[in-house]
Amino acid sequence: MTPQQSQHVDRRSFLKITALAGGGVLFGFGAAREAAAQVGGPGQATTDPHNFIKVAPDGAVTIVAKNPEVGQGIRTMLPMLIAEELDVSWNSVKIEQADFDDTRFASQNAGGSTATPNNWLPMRQVGAAGRQLFITAAAQTWNVPASQCATSAGRVIHAASNRSLGYGELAAKVAALPAPNLAEVKLKDPADYKIIGHTQPGTDVKAITTGKAVFAIDIEVPGMLYAVFEKCRVFGGTVAKANLEEIRKLPGVKQAFVVERPPITDTVLPGETGLENGIAILAETWWHAQSARKKLLVTWNEGPRASQSSAAFAQRADEMSKQAPQRTIRADGDAEAALKNAAKVVEAAYSYPFIAHAPLEPQGATARWNNGAVEIWTNSQAPAGGRRLVAQTLGIPEKDVQVHMVRGGGGFGRRLTNDYMAEAAYIAKQAGAPVKLVWAREDDMTHDTYRPGGFQYLRAGLDGSGKLVAWRNHFVSYGDGERFVAAGAMGPTEFPQRFIPNYALHASVQPLGIRTGSLRAPSSNAFAFVIQSFIDELARAAKKDPVQFRMEILDAGAAPADAAPEAGRGGAAPPGMDAGRMKGVLQLVAEKSNWGKRQLPKGTGMGVAFHFSHRGYFAEVAEVAVDSANKIKVNKVWVAADVGSHIINPGAGENMVEGAIIDGLSELMSQEITVESGRVVQTNYHQHAMMRLAQAPPEIEIHFLKTNFPPTGLGEPALPPVLPAVANAVFAATGKRVRALPFSKSGFAWA
Amino acid sequence: MAFELNVNGRTVSVDVPADMPLLWALRDVLHLHGAKYGCGIGQCGACTVLLGGKAVRACLTPISAVGKQTITTIEGLSPDGTHPLQLAWQEVDVPQCGYCQAGQIMSAAALLARNPKPGDKDIEAAMNGNLCRCGTYLRIRSAVHRAAEMGSAPRTQTPANRE
Known part of the structure; x- marks a missing residue:
């Protein structure tokens, strides 16, 4: 450029x-992906422990936190990984925020729930390399083999001679030692973890609660x-x-x-x-x-x-839905023929609006x-x-x-x-x-990079036994030719692709003159609502239990080894969905919520949904009560999650999941950005409401299913399933199927 | 125009337009950054401070309306960060981004001052004007309960008149 x-x-x-040249610059999420890719993704370390670890002569340990902190708790979590392998007590650690310096810290970004998978190994290696440096320094000091030295809580110990030295006493010597090859450092047995997997309060919690942050x-x-x-x-x-x-x-x-x-x-x-x-x-x-x-x-x-408007977008989408799609993204089997031959065909049009990010700090x-x-x-x-x-x-x-x-x-x-x-x-x-x-809040609301709105026109077929045999989606989005707007794409492997023999995904686009971009769990935050609501409709049509119907779809999938990369995302694609892991969380959430076994009063219903995004497996159940005035109370949400073998900081992880549920509920009920005369109409929170304390579910029950996979991120994947889980629960409670977000447009409100 | 203010137990003078909201006098003139700007229209509560012991939105409170009432910001809630609400917030580990939390704590401080043992409904009523974009509401609720348990007599006075 x-x-x-x-x-x-x-x-x-x-x-x-x-x-x-070319009329603009394209950074943002793409850049973050690119930066992550430069590090080589999970498993490849390019960093020097000297850049991350400082020990003062008195033994005080400072660990540098390299990533941007925007509330995801990364400033605590990444140093935990280092401290664990460095073998220091967490209480002795001070944390220092890095400035941006990609020559010292490689990737420094916060997007795509990538920090955990990309740093799980390298940050532990940095800590272990630091530990090895202290052992080397002590071994040299004592003139003994390094193999005879051990560490404990910031000290190197030579048991044979009953000697020990604190890291602080060795710090000057360590500073002059070259960094070991990170790939060769020895990592702890996870059974010995004292910090990883144990809740540590946020590094800045005291500063935040005293106004000093x-x-x-x-x-x-x-x-x-x-x-x-x-x-x-x-x-x-x-x-x-x-x-x-x-x-x-x-x-x-x-x-x-x-x-x-x-x-x-x-x-x-x-x-x-x-x-x-x-x-x-x-x-x-x-x-x-x-x-x-x-x-x-x-x-x-x-x-x-200045001539564009939401009303015109919707009208154009409706016109396009009645025409042949502009192009086909994916075709497996013969969806049209299978629909013709199906015992039962279900058809539905879903839509969701533009929404704003509106972080509280403008x-x-x-x-x-x-x-x-x-x-x-x-x-x-x-x-x-x-x-x-x-x-x-x-x-x-x-x-x-x-x-x-x-x-x-x-x-x-x-x-x-x-x-x-x-x-x-x-x-x-x-x-x-x-x-x-x-920026004033009004600047923020009217000059965002909005979550793209969209329209999906779905048809699906069931055979005589109620099995899902055909799926056709005409996805109407925004773009130009074969280019979708930022975060407005649907990829060829979007669920239930590969779980159904006859699958067709078509797309049409119209031009858009407002900016779009990635909002927490991009595309998934809208697609899960559509797909998992429609699957609920199909379960009803098949006269099957919604959990059972989903299990049968997952059973029909290709083997995990054949799984295609996750849909619709650029850069180094994360692996595709492993049906076995999804069945695990679906089973778990059904058990924990006592699915199908509870007597519920009239006007109360339960709904289920699952979604795979950002490498995370989430199945969620919501119980809602809806009164005669369409006022909804979400009584409880159950969450079952599989994000791998370890939850690095469990308390923070639960906090993140609770927040994702509440965030998703705000999107479900009340958030919508509309355009008139080329202008975004909404200017502040009174027109783009988020959930308030009194409206929040009184209980969110979270279960992490630990599986033998490397840990992955929690910032995003908890959000998408809660929208369809609640939508499906509202249907169960009322018989009303809402196919357009936000629910407020259909006369619903929080109780 | 010069105004004399009692902020966190200290008397300070600011020379600002009479219609300047208290928030901007605190932030840009007195360099007290604990109270935050979020919406400017009283929708989010991030700017909440205590005025004469009552929770107000500093973004909507003109400096001319303050008079001799004491102003308490998060920085002055306790001299050493040990107000029961601060301790409870730390114990429960409430914050995610933390931007709203000073306002949340100040609203809770006003609540506990008038109702030392609030029930869930009291908390909902008192805290409903404070948005948390990260969605930490369940933790906010339990931290208010925890603070009520901890502090038999929550202190909401300014440091000066506490001594």
């Missing part, structure tokens, strides 16, 4: 930057100004004119200027549009800047996207331009992509972009897109002063 360059056009207020929004740099950045409500719109002279005279305002990049011309917007056009206002406090903004009068050139970053280089403080989930974007936006080499990684107030995938980093850096350079950019 061509680096962007900046130049003055109008000395007083106008800036111009050159277009990127520093989030990106809390960064202060001497002499900095506070910035707001007004962009066109229609994506890609440009500034025609604005009353900047008046704005500059308002109280506290220091600067106001237009940032201009040439129009974004793509038919389908890339997830990472980088810097957009807009007006920066800089003031002595954020409130001064935001108050001045309310006096801003801008005439925008809105461009062609987007923003602090940047300081200094003599051709920039320093930036960010909560990015993909700092590698962010650094590249900032370098390109400012027209400087990547080495001149220093990225400090700061705790983020939630991420959920939003911070895989680094537009706000580019804005802060660009505004700081133009202003000639350090700048803290903070």
